[in-house]
Amino acid sequence: xxxxxxxxxxxxxxxxxxxxxxxxxxxxxxxxxxxxxxxxxxxxxxxxxxxxxxxxxxxxxxxxxxxxxxxxxxxxxxxxxxxxxxxxxxxxxxxxxxxxxxxxxxxxx
Amino acid sequence: xxxxxxxxxxxxxxxxxxxxxxxxxxxxxxxxxxxxxxxxxxxxxxxxxxxxxxxxxxxxxxxxxxxxxxxxxxxxxxxxxxxxxxxxxxxxxxxxxxxxxxxxxxxxxxxxxxxxxx
Numbered sequence: 716x717x718x719x720x721x722x723x724x725x726x727x728x729x730x731x732x733x734x735x736x737x738x739x740x741x742x743x744x745x746x747x748x749x750x751x752x753x754x755x756x757x758x759x760x761x762x763x764x765x766x767x768x769x770x771x772x773x774x775x776x777x778x779x780x781x782x783x784x785x786x787x788x789x790x791x792x793x794x795x796x797x798x799x800x801x802x803x804x805x806x807x808x809x810x811x812x813x814x815x816x817x818x819x820x821x822x823x824x
Numbered sequence: 825x826x827x828x829x830x831x832x833x834x835x836x837x838x839x840x841x842x843x844x845x846x847x848x849x850x851x852x853x854x855x856x857x858x859x860x861x862x863x864x865x866x867x868x869x870x871x872x873x874x875x876x877x878x879x880x881x882x883x884x885x886x887x888x889x890x891x892x893x894x895x896x897x898x899x900x901x902x903x904x905x906x907x908x909x910x911x912x913x914x915x916x917x918x919x920x921x922x923x924x925x926x927x928x929x930x931x932x933x934x935x936x937x938x939x940x941x942x
Contacts, residue, residue, distance in 0.1 A: 719866075758916070758934050760933065761930045761931070812869065
């Protein structure tokens with residue numbers, strides 16, 4: 716059973732555009748929601764994270780929007796750049812860290 | 825630079841032949857994790873060490889074992905690899921103080937070992 720559902724599976728965005736990746740969860744016990752970025756041949760690296768008592772967190776071009784009542788959260792990448800091309804995983808913390816299935820983002824010049 | 829190192833980066837083994845993957849860290853973190861990541865899938869936690877305490881996930885097959893001889897090193901042993909065990913194996917570390925705050929600290933991942941089973 717997938718604890719965290721992530722969409723889309725892949726995303727192509729033009730340089731300068733906005734990339735949006737969505738995640739949903741069911742377990743209300745989850746209380747920490749990180750996003751990881753993974754480049755080919757590398758391990759995932761923490762990008763940005765949020766606690767459910769906050770509705771939005773912004774770090775540079777990356778923003779997490781969190782909707783506790785809908786049990787959904789999303790990653791927005793503003794002014795997307797070719798260097799942002801990677802696989803992005805959302806995750807949720809319960810007794811372990813549960814990952815979404817990943818979104819392969821391609822930013823075309 | 826402080827980091828998580830995994831060796832080898834690529835490992836080829838034969839069906840049923842035991843294999844050991846290694847992870848070392850210079851971060852002095854007290855928690856070490858092993859994840860399995862199959863192609864186009866999310867990383868799946870196999871087990872973790874909280875200090876010397878081993879915590880196995882309920883659905884981790886008995887074929888997978890782990891050892892942590894000291895703070896810096898952790899090993900993943902696959903006793904009899906099957907074709908379905910071909911995957912990327914990721915080691916991660918974190919510093920946790922336990923209690924209600926466990927798991928909120930960032931996990932630092934190594935580059936992974938890609939295992940091929942022939």
